Amino acid sequence: MVTLKDVAKRAGVSIATVSRVMSNSDAVADKSRQRVLEAIEELGYYSNELARGLRQEKINAVAVILPDISNPFFADMLRGIDDVLSTCNYFILFNNTDNNIKVEKKCLENMRSMALSGALVYCCHKSLDGLADSLPANSDTVFLSEGGGLNADNIHFLSFSRKETAYAAARHLYDLKRQKLLLLLSSFQQNDSDFIDGIKKAAEETGGSYCTAYSSVNEKDASRVFSCAYSDEHPDGVITESDIQAMGVLSWLHTNEINVPGDISIVGLGNSSLAQCTQPRLTSAAPSGYQIGMAGANYLLNFIQKDSGNFLRDTKTLEQMLLPNIIVRGSSKW
Template identity: 40%
Template sequence: MAATLKDVAEQAGVSIATVSRVLNDPEKVAEQSRRKVLDAIDTLGYSSNLLAKSLRQDGLNAVYVLLPSLSDPFFAQMHQGISDVLSAYNYFMLSVTTEGDSVLEQECLLKAKTMGASGVLLYTPNDPVPEAWSAFGSSFPILLLSGNSVEGKARMTSLFMDRTGVGKQAVDILFERGKRNILYLCSRPDSLDGECWSGIQQAAEAHGLTCQLYQAGRSPGDAARELEKFWEKADVLPDSILTQSTAQAAGVLSFLRERGIQVPEQTAVMSFENTELACLLTPQVSVIGPAGYQVGMIGAKRLLEWIHTPEEKISCWQEGVDLTYIPRRSTDVRV
């Protein structure tokens, strides 16, 4: 039977509250009591050796990674980028998928605190992030890979990505190709991804175009189903569809192919995320937005620099997330 907190307290000859303090705020516990609790943890196998070791070493060389999903190609590549950097610098990586649920994200942050993690990398669609997260700043730095606003939050930073600008640029490109009626498929319009929508609206208004927002999950199946519903209601398809993810673009292309709609002549398709999937589809999908690997790699590198700065500066790499438009046949016949 697994040892409980009570077992540890009895073994160490201290109260449960003291055990709890050792786990959560070890610096507030006298060295003698701390040592007794840690020995009891080891004896009873209450927690992993890693945890005990981390508490002894005054911090674990581990980064907690919270991503909405690992099956989505964008986040899978992001995970790879994070993993490459962390392992190259001998950091452990503890990954959890959150589905973008802020409650689950908060629970994970609490666990990260208990574990004594060195830092947290988090991609969350929730914007702004809850005020309560500021409290975690005293335990570890948090870097938001999703580029959320972190103004006024201590030890929290964000990887800047100009989503509004990207939304505007996408519309400009479609306008140049003679498109006049734009549909944006987005899984959470009220979240961070709504920033793209803001850019889309601004550029559409400037060019005198029509644009509509329609909610669809990130998977190909969801995108195809929701597009079908949209078509049933609207009775006419727009001449261009912007998708939040390349997985959605896959669903859109499948839907259009089944109905014999020519891409890009009748309907152009463009994605706001850059994954390998975009190159594997027929036609290949044009993208304007970040590649998951680069977001993960740069985010992890910056977090490590932050953890080590100023005493131990890792490097002075100069880079940013690339948001260049990559034209392919889903918007440009001649590519």
């Protein structure tokens, strides 16, 4: 591998001079500077990112910190983020966290040590207090999820309203004359009070009722939890916190020959590509992971590029992209 020393030798100058050239110092004679630059070129010294680092500029990379890429909601989100960032020549440093705050802290601290341009973070804690010390002071972080406890000029939030989305899903079912909803929440999310508040509001407006159950975000566990809740509660409508859980519910209902939507209606959340693959097709509430990823990446770019005069998308447009919208398919309406 080519070293600073090799460059210095080829250019016939000291290592210190090479280093001065790379840090854009003025204290180098033009002739020496020219020789150093030629040597770098000839030897194929990895100049781009290293030189950038030496000048203490940020590298064109954004940390993307998501709970679990094997959940299609987050896979769609990463795709949305990449579709925006790659057109602007930003790399993605990707991390799974399993919603573990220790892992989230570590990812953010690593980002700080690498002087990245920014970060997009989705985490599901009620309070983000624990992350305050780990956030980079010199770059912008956009949270794609709600969560209190952080307040600084370079911390931003762009998230869909879980309360409004849950409200829209519940109103859809109550308006179809469903009376007793089961909320299948994710044991993984820790900020579910907003979600329940949305359902509560719809229940109060319509005189409907609801109960809650918790499962992991996988088909099998959702199926198991739903089977217990179903025999206890006999709901005629279900709202699941993710489309994967809805698939588990559909699967159990199919096995037990309970008609969907004749006997029971189902609404998922996140309108993932899965929703079009079920039988019947799954009604699901947007925004999708893809929309959230696209909007979040545009929002972050507004901050990263604020000095460049590139104004990508105004906040209002981005927020509108994330308004709740029920995509009605066969699983809810007959």
